[in-house]
Amino acid sequence: MSRADRYEYRPCVGTMMINALGEAFVGKRIDNKEGDWWQMPQGGVDDGEDLAEAMVRELAEETGVQRQHLEIVHQLEEELYYDLPEELHGKLWGGKFKGQRQAWFLVRFNGSDSDIDLEAHKHPEFCEWKWVDPDLLPELIVPFKREVYETVVAGFRSKLSSE
Template sequence: MVRYRPNVAALILNKDGNLLICERYTVPGAWQFPQGGVDSGEALEAALFREIREEIGLEKNHYDVLESRGDYRYLYPPDVRAKKIKKHGNHGQEQTYYLCQLKDDAPPINVNQSPQEFRAYRWIHPEEFDLDWLPSFKHEVYSSVMQDFFGISLMPES
Protein backbone atom coordinates (compact mmCIF):
# COMPACT_ATOMS: atom_id res chain seq x y z
CA MET A 1 0.00 0.00 0.00
CA VAL A 2 1.33 3.42 -0.97
CA ARG A 3 1.51 5.86 1.94
CA TYR A 4 1.74 9.63 1.60
CA ARG A 5 3.17 12.01 4.18
CA PRO A 6 0.90 14.98 4.93
CA ASN A 7 2.49 18.24 3.84
CA VAL A 8 1.42 21.89 3.71
CA ALA A 9 2.61 24.59 1.31
CA ALA A 10 2.11 28.36 1.24
CA LEU A 11 1.34 30.48 -1.82
CA ILE A 12 2.05 33.92 -0.39
CA LEU A 13 1.00 36.99 -2.35
CA ASN A 14 2.14 40.53 -1.64
CA LYS A 15 0.02 43.65 -2.15
CA ASP A 16 1.09 43.81 -5.83
CA GLY A 17 -0.16 40.27 -6.50
CA ASN A 18 3.37 38.88 -6.71
CA LEU A 19 4.06 35.36 -5.49
CA LEU A 20 6.83 34.45 -3.06
CA ILE A 21 9.31 31.81 -4.20
CA CYS A 22 12.34 30.63 -2.27
CA GLU A 23 15.58 29.07 -3.46
CA ARG A 24 16.58 25.83 -1.71
CA TYR A 25 19.68 26.24 0.44
CA THR A 26 21.19 22.92 -0.61
CA VAL A 27 20.14 23.05 -4.28
CA PRO A 28 21.05 26.34 -6.01
CA GLY A 29 18.60 27.15 -8.80
CA ALA A 30 15.77 25.10 -7.23
CA TRP A 31 12.91 27.46 -6.39
CA GLN A 32 9.74 26.49 -4.54
CA PHE A 33 7.12 27.68 -2.08
CA PRO A 34 7.56 27.49 1.70
CA GLN A 35 6.34 24.04 2.72
CA GLY A 36 6.89 21.17 5.08
CA GLY A 37 5.62 18.04 6.72
CA VAL A 38 2.76 17.85 9.18
CA ASP A 39 3.77 16.43 12.56
CA SER A 40 1.81 13.58 14.08
CA GLY A 41 -1.36 14.94 15.70
CA GLU A 42 -0.79 18.43 14.27
CA ALA A 43 -3.64 20.22 12.48
CA LEU A 44 -2.91 21.23 8.89
CA GLU A 45 -3.30 24.96 9.51
CA ALA A 46 -1.11 24.75 12.63
CA ALA A 47 1.56 23.06 10.49
CA LEU A 48 1.24 25.87 7.93
CA PHE A 49 1.80 28.54 10.59
CA ARG A 50 4.78 26.63 12.01
CA GLU A 51 6.42 26.03 8.62
CA ILE A 52 6.06 29.66 7.54
CA ARG A 53 7.54 30.84 10.85
CA GLU A 54 10.41 28.31 10.69
CA GLU A 55 11.29 28.85 7.04
CA ILE A 56 10.72 32.56 6.36
CA GLY A 57 10.22 34.17 9.77
CA LEU A 58 6.61 35.35 9.43
CA GLU A 59 4.11 34.93 12.26
CA LYS A 60 0.47 34.08 11.53
CA ASN A 61 -0.62 37.68 12.23
CA HIS A 62 1.56 38.84 9.27
CA TYR A 63 -0.73 37.29 6.61
CA ASP A 64 -4.30 36.16 6.00
CA VAL A 65 -5.17 32.68 4.79
CA LEU A 66 -7.59 33.19 1.89
CA GLU A 67 -8.28 29.61 0.80
CA SER A 68 -6.89 26.11 0.76
CA ARG A 69 -6.98 23.13 -1.57
CA GLY A 70 -5.68 19.68 -0.95
CA ASP A 71 -4.98 16.17 -2.10
CA TYR A 72 -2.07 17.09 -4.37
CA ARG A 73 0.10 13.97 -4.39
CA TYR A 74 3.47 12.95 -5.70
CA LEU A 75 5.76 9.98 -5.20
CA TYR A 76 9.38 10.44 -4.24
CA PRO A 77 11.76 9.39 -7.03
CA PRO A 78 12.91 5.76 -6.75
CA ASP A 79 16.43 6.68 -5.60
CA VAL A 80 15.00 8.67 -2.66
CA ARG A 81 11.92 6.60 -1.86
CA ALA A 82 13.73 3.82 0.02
CA LYS A 83 15.35 6.37 2.37
CA LYS A 84 12.03 8.14 2.95
CA ILE A 85 10.22 4.86 3.67
CA LYS A 86 12.89 4.05 6.25
CA LYS A 87 12.75 7.54 7.75
CA HIS A 88 9.00 8.05 8.06
CA GLY A 89 7.30 5.16 6.26
CA ASN A 90 5.95 7.13 3.30
CA HIS A 91 6.34 6.73 -0.45
CA GLY A 92 5.46 10.32 -1.30
CA GLN A 93 3.70 13.43 -0.09
CA GLU A 94 0.10 14.59 -0.06
CA GLN A 95 0.06 18.36 -0.02
CA THR A 96 -2.49 20.93 1.03
CA TYR A 97 -1.81 24.36 -0.46
CA TYR A 98 -2.83 27.61 1.24
CA LEU A 99 -3.24 30.89 -0.60
CA CYS A 100 -2.10 33.64 1.76
CA GLN A 101 -2.16 37.44 1.50
CA LEU A 102 0.76 39.24 3.10
CA LYS A 103 -0.36 42.15 5.27
CA ASP A 104 0.98 45.64 4.58
CA ASP A 105 2.66 45.86 8.00
CA ALA A 106 4.42 42.47 7.72
CA PRO A 107 8.18 42.46 8.25
CA PRO A 108 10.52 41.53 5.39
CA ILE A 109 10.90 37.86 4.51
CA ASN A 110 13.80 36.32 6.43
CA VAL A 111 15.23 33.12 4.94
CA ASN A 112 18.11 33.11 7.45
CA GLN A 113 16.27 30.87 9.89
CA SER A 114 17.85 27.93 11.70
CA PRO A 115 18.06 25.34 10.33
CA GLN A 116 18.32 27.15 7.02
CA GLU A 117 15.98 25.80 4.31
CA PHE A 118 16.42 28.60 1.81
CA ARG A 119 19.31 30.74 0.54
CA ALA A 120 17.26 33.47 -1.18
CA TYR A 121 13.75 34.59 -2.04
CA ARG A 122 12.07 36.73 -4.64
CA TRP A 123 8.65 37.93 -5.68
CA ILE A 124 7.40 36.98 -9.15
CA HIS A 125 4.22 37.29 -11.16
CA PRO A 126 2.54 33.87 -10.88
CA GLU A 127 2.82 33.31 -14.66
CA GLU A 128 6.62 33.63 -14.36
CA PHE A 129 6.90 30.41 -12.39
CA ASP A 130 9.10 27.94 -14.29
CA LEU A 131 8.81 24.16 -13.93
CA ASP A 132 12.53 23.90 -14.71
CA TRP A 133 13.16 25.16 -11.17
CA LEU A 134 11.81 21.87 -9.80
CA PRO A 135 12.71 18.22 -9.97
CA SER A 136 10.54 16.51 -12.57
CA PHE A 137 8.59 14.43 -10.02
CA LYS A 138 7.01 17.67 -8.72
CA HIS A 139 6.01 19.09 -12.13
CA GLU A 140 2.49 17.65 -12.22
CA VAL A 141 1.61 18.87 -8.73
CA TYR A 142 2.96 22.38 -9.28
CA SER A 143 1.20 22.56 -12.64
CA SER A 144 -2.11 21.58 -11.02
CA VAL A 145 -1.63 24.05 -8.19
CA MET A 146 -0.86 26.96 -10.52
CA GLN A 147 -3.87 26.06 -12.69
CA ASP A 148 -6.22 25.65 -9.72
CA PHE A 149 -5.22 28.82 -7.86
CA PHE A 150 -4.22 31.18 -10.70
CA GLY A 151 -5.66 29.69 -13.90
CA ILE A 152 -2.12 29.40 -15.30
CA SER A 153 -1.01 26.43 -17.38
CA LEU A 154 2.64 25.52 -16.86
CA MET A 155 2.68 22.28 -18.82
CA PRO A 156 3.67 22.48 -22.47
CA GLU A 157 0.82 21.94 -24.86
CA SER A 158 0.94 18.63 -26.69
Protein backbone atom coordinates in the same frame (compact mmCIF):
# COMPACT_ATOMS: atom_id res chain seq x y z
CA MET B 1 -6.26 5.42 -3.88
CA SER B 2 -6.88 3.10 -0.96
CA ARG B 3 -6.61 4.25 2.64
CA ALA B 4 -3.49 2.07 3.07
CA ASP B 5 -1.80 3.66 0.04
CA ARG B 6 -2.47 7.12 1.48
CA TYR B 7 -0.18 6.31 4.43
CA GLU B 8 2.75 5.70 2.07
CA TYR B 9 2.82 9.48 1.56
CA ARG B 10 4.15 11.96 4.09
CA PRO B 11 1.48 14.41 5.26
CA CYS B 12 2.53 17.91 4.31
CA VAL B 13 1.28 21.46 3.84
CA GLY B 14 2.29 23.81 1.05
CA THR B 15 1.85 27.56 0.85
CA MET B 16 1.52 29.96 -2.03
CA MET B 17 2.27 33.24 -0.30
CA ILE B 18 1.45 36.25 -2.46
CA ASN B 19 2.33 39.90 -1.98
CA ALA B 20 0.21 43.00 -2.74
CA LEU B 21 1.21 42.77 -6.41
CA GLY B 22 -0.02 39.17 -6.69
CA GLU B 23 3.51 37.78 -6.96
CA ALA B 24 4.34 34.47 -5.28
CA PHE B 25 7.20 33.87 -2.84
CA VAL B 26 9.79 31.25 -3.84
CA GLY B 27 12.96 30.19 -2.12
CA LYS B 28 16.06 28.50 -3.48
CA ARG B 29 16.74 25.37 -1.42
CA ILE B 30 20.08 25.23 0.36
CA ASP B 31 20.38 21.45 -0.14
CA ASN B 32 19.78 21.29 -3.90
CA LYS B 33 23.12 21.24 -5.67
CA GLU B 34 21.74 19.74 -8.90
CA GLY B 35 20.13 22.80 -10.45
CA ASP B 36 18.61 26.23 -10.17
CA TRP B 37 15.34 25.08 -8.58
CA TRP B 38 13.04 27.30 -6.55
CA GLN B 39 10.04 26.26 -4.51
CA MET B 40 7.21 27.58 -2.40
CA PRO B 41 7.32 26.90 1.35
CA GLN B 42 6.17 23.44 2.39
CA GLY B 43 6.69 21.06 5.26
CA GLY B 44 5.47 18.14 7.30
CA VAL B 45 2.40 18.02 9.49
CA ASP B 46 2.85 16.70 13.03
CA ASP B 47 0.48 14.00 14.32
CA GLY B 48 -2.81 15.61 15.31
CA GLU B 49 -1.76 19.06 14.11
CA ASP B 50 -4.37 21.30 12.47
CA LEU B 51 -3.45 21.89 8.81
CA ALA B 52 -3.76 25.69 8.98
CA GLU B 53 -1.61 25.78 12.12
CA ALA B 54 0.96 23.51 10.46
CA MET B 55 1.05 25.87 7.48
CA VAL B 56 1.62 28.93 9.70
CA ARG B 57 4.33 27.08 11.66
CA GLU B 58 6.14 25.87 8.54
CA LEU B 59 5.92 29.30 6.92
CA ALA B 60 7.44 30.90 10.02
CA GLU B 61 10.22 28.29 10.14
CA GLU B 62 11.14 28.67 6.45
CA THR B 63 10.56 32.40 5.89
CA GLY B 64 10.41 34.03 9.32
CA VAL B 65 6.98 35.44 8.44
CA GLN B 66 4.70 35.63 11.48
CA ARG B 67 0.94 35.06 11.66
CA GLN B 68 0.10 38.75 12.02
CA HIS B 69 1.45 39.35 8.48
CA LEU B 70 -0.75 36.67 6.89
CA GLU B 71 -4.30 36.37 5.68
CA ILE B 72 -5.47 32.89 4.69
CA VAL B 73 -7.31 33.35 1.39
CA HIS B 74 -8.12 29.80 0.31
CA GLN B 75 -7.27 26.11 0.72
CA LEU B 76 -7.46 23.61 -2.12
CA GLU B 77 -10.22 21.08 -1.47
CA GLU B 78 -8.18 17.97 -2.27
CA GLU B 79 -4.72 16.90 -1.24
CA LEU B 80 -2.14 16.73 -4.02
CA TYR B 81 0.31 13.83 -4.27
CA TYR B 82 3.75 13.38 -5.76
CA ASP B 83 6.20 10.49 -5.83
CA LEU B 84 9.89 10.89 -5.19
CA PRO B 85 12.18 9.95 -8.08
CA GLU B 86 13.92 6.56 -7.76
CA GLU B 87 17.26 8.10 -6.77
CA LEU B 88 15.66 9.63 -3.65
CA HIS B 89 13.75 6.55 -2.47
CA GLY B 90 14.80 5.64 1.05
CA LYS B 91 16.90 8.78 1.48
CA LEU B 92 14.32 11.26 2.81
CA TRP B 93 12.06 11.19 5.86
CA GLY B 94 13.74 8.11 7.31
CA GLY B 95 12.84 6.10 4.21
CA LYS B 96 9.23 5.74 5.43
CA PHE B 97 7.45 7.43 2.52
CA LYS B 98 7.46 7.18 -1.27
CA GLY B 99 6.30 10.78 -1.67
CA GLN B 100 4.16 13.46 -0.13
CA ARG B 101 0.46 14.25 0.11
CA GLN B 102 0.04 17.98 0.40
CA ALA B 103 -2.72 20.30 1.59
CA TRP B 104 -2.18 23.63 -0.20
CA PHE B 105 -3.01 27.10 1.12
CA LEU B 106 -3.07 30.48 -0.56
CA VAL B 107 -2.11 33.28 1.84
CA ARG B 108 -1.76 37.01 1.33
CA PHE B 109 1.39 38.53 2.85
CA ASN B 110 0.58 41.90 4.41
CA GLY B 111 4.02 42.65 5.81
CA SER B 112 7.09 44.17 4.21
CA ASP B 113 10.03 42.38 2.65
CA SER B 114 12.02 43.13 5.81
CA ASP B 115 9.66 40.76 7.68
CA ILE B 116 11.11 37.86 5.67
CA ASP B 117 14.06 36.22 7.42
CA LEU B 118 15.39 32.98 5.93
CA GLU B 119 17.56 32.43 9.00
CA ALA B 120 14.71 32.68 11.52
CA HIS B 121 14.94 28.94 12.17
CA LYS B 122 18.09 27.17 13.36
CA HIS B 123 18.05 24.99 10.22
CA PRO B 124 17.40 27.30 7.22
CA GLU B 125 15.98 25.64 4.12
CA PHE B 126 16.41 28.49 1.64
CA CYS B 127 19.54 30.45 0.74
CA GLU B 128 17.77 33.06 -1.44
CA TRP B 129 14.23 34.21 -2.09
CA LYS B 130 12.30 36.29 -4.59
CA TRP B 131 8.79 37.25 -5.73
CA VAL B 132 7.67 35.80 -9.08
CA ASP B 133 4.64 35.74 -11.35
CA PRO B 134 2.60 32.68 -10.26
CA ASP B 135 2.46 31.47 -13.88
CA LEU B 136 6.24 30.90 -13.73
CA LEU B 137 6.06 28.59 -10.69
CA PRO B 138 5.86 25.26 -12.59
CA GLU B 139 9.01 26.19 -14.55
CA LEU B 140 11.00 26.92 -11.38
CA ILE B 141 10.31 23.73 -9.39
CA VAL B 142 12.15 20.41 -9.67
CA PRO B 143 10.53 18.39 -12.48
CA PHE B 144 9.00 15.71 -10.23
CA LYS B 145 6.86 18.37 -8.48
CA ARG B 146 5.87 20.26 -11.66
CA GLU B 147 2.40 18.69 -12.00
CA VAL B 148 1.59 19.64 -8.39
CA TYR B 149 2.60 23.25 -9.06
CA GLU B 150 0.50 23.38 -12.24
CA THR B 151 -2.51 22.17 -10.23
CA VAL B 152 -1.82 24.67 -7.42
CA VAL B 153 -1.58 27.62 -9.82
CA ALA B 154 -4.77 26.57 -11.64
CA GLY B 155 -6.59 25.97 -8.35
CA PHE B 156 -5.74 29.40 -6.95
CA ARG B 157 -5.94 31.40 -10.19
CA SER B 158 -9.34 32.97 -9.47
CA LYS B 159 -8.16 34.05 -5.99
CA LEU B 160 -4.86 35.68 -6.99
CA SER B 161 -6.14 39.21 -7.57
CA SER B 162 -5.52 41.71 -4.78
CA GLU B 163 -9.20 42.58 -4.30
